[in-house]
Amino acid sequence: MRPLPEQAVHLPFEAAPYRMAMDLVTVPEAAWFELDQAYKPDMAERRRLLETAHDQVFAAGAASGPARAEALALIAAALTAHHPDWFSRQGQRLHNQLSHETWDLEHPALDPLELAGRLVQEDLCVIQNGAEGPVFTAAVLCFPSRWRLIDKIGKPLVGVHGPVPFYADRLARPVDRFMRHLKVGPIASRLNWSVLDDPALFQPEGKWRVDGGSDVTPENAGSRLFLRVERQTLRRLPASEAVLFGIRVHVYPLTQAIDRPARAAALAAAVRALPVEILRYKSVLPFRNALLGWLEDR
Template identity: 50%
Template sequence: MHLPFEAGSFRMAMGLTAVAEADWLEADDAVPAQIATRVALIARDPDAVIAALPGTEAMQHELLEMLAAHLRLPWPACDRDPLAIVGGLVAEDFCLLRASEDGPVLVAAVLCFPARWRLAEKLGRPLAAVHAPVPFYGERLAGPVDRFLDRLQPGRIAVRLNWSVVDDPALFQPAPGPAKTGITAANAGERLFLRVERQSFRRLPRTNTIAFGIRTHVSPLARVRDAGAAARLNDAVRAMPDDMLAYKGIAPFRATLLGYLA
């Protein structure tokens, strides 16, 4: 279980860590159920979770080939949608980013577990525009992120963790729903959830594309307290600016959350 929040004053940083090839993807007990959910989403409404610009076919096939090699699966060339295959092969979502004069552009993705954003609305936009709703991103992270991705070398894999607290455990959340009612400090351990994205970055050498992977974990807040991390999360939420609390969806239940963590 990832517990990426920190005590102390609020700061916004990339927080990147280099990992070995063997650790590109995560393997845990939740993988089979998540893959089953992904397969069902793709079968039910592929246009909601898969999108690609014309001319990105080679990138998609390279991603599939690299994943198959990583998993030690023989994978002959085929005419099926490579992103649909990727979506049912691993628990990670994948976005493909292509360099441009305006920075990396989102050009293709299989996104089964969005955290309140719609793939169709972001496709074809530079990362800075994709992240425009994120408080402080433009002034603090846009430049460093673009430079990091521009310099990322083939063979290197970097990961970072992104977190929030949510009142809905659903993995597929393309838009925020109405705030849940009846959440109290007494039941917040079961009614609120820590949602963590383990984000990975690596360059596909043949097409010079960035593969941005997103593995999503959702855990009842009681597990955070059981792990001895309640005080640290309490500090992190208290230090978070109002704009970020609103963006992450924490603002409506902030007081209840702090009451539980205390």
């Protein structure tokens, strides 16, 4: 079996004035999912959460049933077509060479979306058109970046993003318009980044902190802080017409990601450019000065 590739290091920040934008690019189906050397530990954590905290990491509205089934079918087809070293299929039975599991796709023992979430490292969210715009109707969400699935499920996207500073004024309409007009076929992708003081993948809490972090200093920030990057993908499901929103979370120690002066300078400039509202929302204020001090030393 071919070994998995090394985990990609995504560095989406830039030394430029802060702007809130979707910044979408199109990726081929072969790049829809990232499979890498973090697969086994990531999937072990996903299985643990689905078995011990199911109500926190899985939710589905009744109207999302056809979309959930379609998502599994499309993901299984993509994995066997583009990653045959690790996924193979005999009729309706899908074999995962990496986990040594075999699943019945025709009569799955689990909800189809949950099963899909046990195949890939990405969290998977279903978004469907509603009277108030696109609505968040189902998800397998094991690695939230400081938000709780129970607080968001069933809401239109403008409500899901309600706490995000500037979202309502700057992004709500463009996002809703994009969701309405995304065509079947293209896969859109974007990157989102933050700096956190916790490397855990499962983080349902932690926004709006303005204190704490006193043990982070310019000397130890490289080992105490982590760059967290979400690689997000959006794809229209052809039959149900729902949008499948994927979120692959990467967590890098700063010492790994910021390994050269140009990267340190770019991240320092990006942190300085963040409005105070975003710093509060992302809980960066407790260690902002220590982070900048460490970056300046690099």
